[in-house]
Amino acid sequence: MASSTKYKRVLLKLSGEVLMGQSGYGIDPDTINRLASELIEVRDSKVDLAIVIGGGNIFRGNMGTASGMDRASADYMGMMATVMNAIALQDALERQGAKVRVISALHIKEVAEPYIRRRAVRHLEKGRILIFASGTGNPYFTTDTAASLRAMEINADVVLKGTKVDGVYTADPVKDPTATRYDTLTFTEALTKQLGVMDATAMSLCRDNQMPIVVFDVTTQGQMLKAVMGEPVGTVVQES
Numbered sequence: 001m002a003s004s005t006k007y008k009r010v011l012l013k014l015s016g017e018v019l020m021g022q023s024g025y026g027i028d029p030d031t032i033n034r035l036a037s038e039l040i041e042v043r044d045s046k047v048d049l050a051i052v053i054g055g056g057n058i059f060r061g062n063m064g065t066a067s068g069m070d071r072a073s074a075d076y077m078g079m080m081a082t083v084m085n086a087i088a089l090q091d092a093l094e095r096q097g098a099k100v101r102v103i104s105a106l107h108i109k110e111v112a113e114p115y116i117r118r119r120a121v122r123h124l125e126k127g128r129i130l131i132f133a134s135g136t137g138n139p140y141f142t143t144d145t146a147a148s149l150r151a152m153e154i155n156a157d158v159v160l161k162g163t164k165v166d167g168v169y170t171a172d173p174v175k176d177p178t179a180t181r182y183d184t185l186t187f188t189e190a191l192t193k194q195l196g197v198m199d200a201t202a203m204s205l206c207r208d209n210q211m212p213i214v215v216f217d218v219t220t221q222g223q224m225l226k227a228v229m230g231e232p233v234g235t236v237v238q239e240s
């Protein structure tokens with residue numbers, strides 16, 4: 001168990017892609033089980049843990065619009081994909097003994113609680129892990145924006161953005177071998193240089209409300225707990 005964590009309440013944004021593991025689509029059982037055990041480790045270090053889950057491993061709005069779908073309809077499908085991921089993650093966590101609540105911004109009460117801010121905070125106080133599904137509940141938004149919004153609403157100390165890359169780079173490190181990683185960045189820098197930390201709506205929400213973001217590689221075991229401990233695991237975005 002961790003001795004002392006830097007953050008006491010965290011909002012973790014998990015992109016749908018990280019659930020795929022090595023496969024190109026869907027949910028990889030070994031990957032989700034490994035993530036679940038790391039999430040429980042974080043919770044066991046006495047940190048209030050809320051997760052916003054993405055849906056990109058199943059469906060993104062732009063996949064629908066590319067084939068001519070109406071944008072709002074495609075986005076609702078994307079939001080439904082996040083619900084599927086949320087249920088899978090809840091199941092993986094519960095099989096390892098955690099207490100979990102899935103809270104959905106879209107009303108789908110047979111499978112998830114509706115979003116009621118005070119109730120969500122109460123769950124955290126009781127030590128339950130929260131999974132926020134359906135993003136913001138509105139088309140034309142992303143789960144990154146949902147992460148920023150919910151972080152503010154639950155008074156989180158930080159947004160932890162768990163991705164496949166170990167931070168923010170000057171360029172795409174896959175395409176450009178000279179790309180270097182930032183240890184820290186200001187919101188304004190990230191926005192003006194279009195560094196792709198999160199979309200601009202999500203970033204400006206964090207900037208306007210002084211909500212720091214830590215971008216780290218969630219696919220490497222142990223990084224999640226280190227991020228919560230405040231160890232230098234990736235890129236910290238905050239106002240200087």
Ligand code: UDP
Binds near residue numbers: 056061077134135140
């Ligand atoms: N989405 C939406 N409103 C929201 C959040 C998500 O319409 O508030 C839709 C959107 O189509 C998006 C999809 O859900 O492409 C999946 O979310 P996202 O792309 O953020 O998932 P991730 O890339 O993190 O897996």
